[in-house]
Amino acid sequence: MSNGLNPEQQEAVQTLKGPMLVLAGAGSGKTRVVTFRIANLIRHGIRPDRILAVTFTNKAAKEMRERIGLMLGPRRRLRRGEQKPPTPVIGTFHSNCVQILRRHAPKLGYPTKFAIYDRGDQESTAREVLRQLRVSAGILKPGDFLSHVSRWKNAGVRPEQAGELARSDAEHMAASGYRRYQQAIKLAGAMDFDDLLLLTEQLFIDYPEARQEEAGRYDHVLVDEYQDTNQTQYAIIQSLAAGHRNLCVVGDDDQSIYGWRGAEVQHILNFRNDWQDAKVVRLEANYRSTTAILTLANRLIAFNKTRHDKVLKPARAGGAAPRVLQFKNDVEEARGVTEEIQRILESHKREARDFAILFRTNEQPRVFETELRKAQVPYSLVGSQSFFDRKEVRDLLSYMKMIDNPKDEVALLRIINYPQRGIGAKTVENLLADAVANGHSMWETMHNRDFVSRFPEPAKRGVERLQSIVARFKARHAEPGATLADALRDLVYNLDYMGAIERSYPTPEEVQTRQASVEEVINAVAEFEGEAKEPTLSGFLDNVALAGKEFGSPKEKEQQRNAVSLMTYHSAKGLEFPIVYMVGMEEGILPHRRSLAENYDDVEEERRLCYVGVTRAQDELTLCLPLQRMKWGKPRDTFASRFLYEMTGQADNPNRNRSIQGARKEIVNSQRAAARKKAKGAKPAPKRGD
Numbered sequence: 001m002s003n004g005l006n007p008e009q010q011e012a013v014q015t016l017k018g019p020m021l022v023l024a025g026a027g028s029g030k031t032r033v034v035t036f037r038i039a040n041l042i043r044h045g046i047r048p049d050r051i052l053a054v055t056f057t058n059k060a061a062k063e064m065r066e067r068i069g070l071m072l073g074p075r076r077r078l079r080r081g082e083q084k085p086p087t088p089v090i091g092t093f094h095s096n097c098v099q100i101l102r103r104h105a106p107k108l109g110y111p112t113k114f115a116i117y118d119r120g121d122q123e124s125t126a127r128e129v130l131r132q133l134r135v136s137a138g139i140l141k142p143g144d145f146l147s148h149v150s151r152w153k154n155a156g157v158r159p160e161q162a163g164e165l166a167r168s169d170a171e172h173m174a175a176s177g178y179r180r181y182q183q184a185i186k187l188a189g190a191m192d193f194d195d196l197l198l199l200t201e202q203l204f205i206d207y208p209e210a211r212q213e214e215a216g217r218y219d220h221v222l223v224d225e226y227q228d229t230n231q232t233q234y235a236i237i238q239s240l241a242a243g244h245r246n247l248c249v250v251g252d253d254d255q256s257i258y259g260w261r262g263a264e265v266q267h268i269l270n271f272r273n274d275w276q277d278a279k280v281v282r283l284e285a286n287y288r289s290t291t292a293i294l295t296l297a298n299r300l301i302a303f304n305k306t307r308h309d310k311v312l313k314p315a316r317a318g319g320a321a322p323r324v325l326q327f328k329n330d331v332e333e334a335r336g337v338t339e340e341i342q343r344i345l346e347s348h349k350r351e352a353r354d355f356a357i358l359f360r361t362n363e364q365p366r367v368f369e370t371e372l373r374k375a376q377v378p379y380s381l382v383g384s385q386s387f388f389d390r391k392e393v394r395d396l397l398s399y400m401k402m403i404d405n406p407k408d409e410v411a412l413l414r415i416i417n418y419p420q421r422g423i424g425a426k427t428v429e430n431l432l433a434d435a436v437a438n439g440h441s442m443w444e445t446m447h448n449r450d451f452v453s454r455f456p457e458p459a460k461r462g463v464e465r466l467q468s469i470v471a472r473f474k475a476r477h478a479e480p481g482a483t484l485a486d487a488l489r490d491l492v493y494n495l496d497y498m499g500a501i502e503r504s505y506p507t508p509e510e511v512q513t514r515q516a517s518v519e520e521v522i523n524a525v526a527e528f529e530g531e532a533k534e535p536t537l538s539g540f541l542d543n544v545a546l547a548g549k550e551f552g553s554p555k556e557k558e559q560q561r562n563a564v565s566l567m568t569y570h571s572a573k574g575l576e577f578p579i580v581y582m583v584g585m586e587e588g589i590l591p592h593r594r595s596l597a598e599n600y601d602d603v604e605e606e607r608r609l610c611y612v613g614v615t616r617a618q619d620e621l622t623l624c625l626p627l628q629r630m631k632w633g634k635p636r637d638t639f640a641s642r643f644l645y646e647m648t649g650q651a652d653n654p655n656r657n658r659s660i661q662g663a664r665k666e667i668v669n670s671q672r673a674a675a676r677k678k679a680k681g682a683k684p685a686p687k688r689g690d
């Protein structure tokens with residue numbers, strides 16, 4: 001073994017041409033192969049910017065970029081006027097599609113500066129569409145409506161076809177809403193996340209010359225987490241790689257966890273059919289986890305019937321036996337885990353960043369947040385939208401969005417009268433009605449002097465005021481030497497936004513926190529400008545939209561650098577942590593109740609999720625089971641997850657189905673027995689409620 005690669009990895013890294021598949025289990029170094037291979041290609045003279053790598057998250061992309069940077073040696077400081085040296089293009093499917101669509105959007109009837117709608121924007125649009133159709137939230141919630149739409153989009157179902165496929169009343173309603181929704185966002189010059197992929201696919205089908213142009217940018221394409229590509233992503237990759245055929249994909253069929261979103265594990269299993277001369281590399285050694293942890297992982301995944309048989313062989317011997325801890329209820333679970341982390345932190349043997357608490361549903365982290373905050377343990381809730389949920393952040397982004405793309409009605413409506421400028425609800429209604437009647441955007445309508453002159457005086461002044469604020473932002477931004485952050489700072493000043501905050505909130509503390517958020521937005525812009533190749537307003541907004549849940553202010557990012565990670569199994573994919581807690585190991589949570597209601601395949605996907613969780617752990621793994629959980633304000637008994645029995649080798653336990661209470665004791669007893677046998681003198685774990 002040289003330079004930290006085993007012979008199979010070496011082979012994959014040193015293959016410089018042709019199609020290749022690396023199919024291997026968790027922690028076997030697949031991502032490492034992708035990273036090393038990119039560095040190796042560059043060392044062999046391939047121009048960095050002719051290499052495209054697709055990762056599953058922005059975080060993974062960032063890590064890969066940093067790793068490659070380190071491997072290729074320190075960057076020289078640029079001389080004045082010197083261009084940044086080319087770097088490989090590393091990003092998610094979505095960020096790649098944005099780049100492509102920015103170059104070709106007009107072909108598809110969208111403005112070059114199309115907006116990207118995040119979840120909040122989508123929900124506003126959905127609410128409006130459902131309101132127009134007079135569908136109450138009792139019949140179809142905006143969130144459920146969007147799920148239907150997303151499912152149709154991912155299955156390639158167009159609005160006109162959706163009606164035929166609809167079965168229930170709610171689906172019929174969603175189908176008619178789908179068409180309006182699509183019209184509304186297109187009119188707003190916006191795309192949602194699904195559109196980014198679908199429109200790229202469509203572009204490639206309808207415009208072969210655009211496809212050629214885009215494919216011609218690269219000589220090498222590499223894809224990580226290939227098992228989770230859906231039909232559209234698959235088609236995009238085929239288009240980009242068909243010419244040069246230098247396509248390297250890596251993945252693990254046992255970690256396919258996006259079936260619910262249309263991912264098809266068949267793409268990885270059939271890779272050889274599409275690329276017949278593909279080299280296939282298998283990696284078997286797991287470098288991440290201890291033997292004890294891998295034993296659990298191997299036992300668990302063997303219960304899945306539809307899979308390719310493979311076993312992870314530990315490269316790291318021994319390790320502490322994973323524990324199963326039971327707690328009286330979910331609050332005690334959060335408290336127990338927090339106390340244990342706090343104790344370990346106080347011993348200075350580990351740092352906060354060494355810990356991850358993994359969960360299945362978005363309701364679970366709330367109690368953990370409360371406990372961690374109380375204990376003053378730094379944590380970061382990965383995937384939470386906390387930064388965006390703040391009103392101030394959304395407001396300022398809306399200003400930037402409507403300046404960038406004046407058609408973006410969701411953004412315009414949000415700030416049209418905030419801070420207050422005399423544009424009341426009636427005026428907004430008139431503007432909207434006229435815009436719809438004349439097929440104009442609202443912003444265009446606001447520039448129709450005849451129309452606006454009929455408004456009452458305060459409204460007229462308000463409209464003019466907003467126009468001049470936008471004009472001043474643009475002028476300021478266009479000044480030589482002025483940064484985007486400068487323009488934004490001026491905007492905040494011209495809006496008297498800080499004053500508006502003072503007038504809106506009663507306590508000084510609240511005013512202060514909210515004003516601090518404003519500063520954080522400006523800081524985020526400044527940080528972006530320092531890092532980006534092309535620090536434009538559109539670029540910043542793309543970055544925000546794509547980073548989505550991962551986006552934070554510089555201050556938050558700093559805090560998160562050394563914090564306990566709280567995250568779902570879905571967002572933990574590809575990551576690793578020395579100490580992992582999997583919490584809420586109960587039926588209905590993992591496996592999730594939705595998967596139990598439907599069919600068998602879904603339980604297999606839940607098992608893969610559990611497998612992803614187990615294989616994140618490097619040194620220590622703890623599985624937690626609260627014996628009760630609050631539901632609708634009442635404590636309810638839980639049932640231990642079937643996966644607990646499977647992992648601990650008790651799947652055939654006769655008590656398991658007869659008495660859940662007995663089964664629980666089994667787990668506790670077997671764990672106690674193991675603890676007694678080991679009796680290593682380590683402090684006993686907090687055990688409550690047994």
Ligand SMILES: Nc1ncnc2c1ncn2[C@@H]1O[C@H](COP(=O)(O)OP(=O)(O)OP(=O)(O)O)[C@@H](O)[C@H]1O
Pocket residue numbers: 004005006009024025026027028029030031032033252255286287288573574575576615
């Ligand atoms: N040959 C090797 N020698 C030493 N350590 C290695 C080797 N290969 C990989 N590792 C380490 O093992 C860990 C897992 O590697 P990596 O994340 O690339 O695995 P993976 O197959 O991508 O996992 P996952 O399926 O979870 O995405 C990392 O810490 C990596 O640095």
Ligand SMILES: [Mg+2]
Pocket residue numbers: 030031032224574
């Ligand atoms: Mg990986």
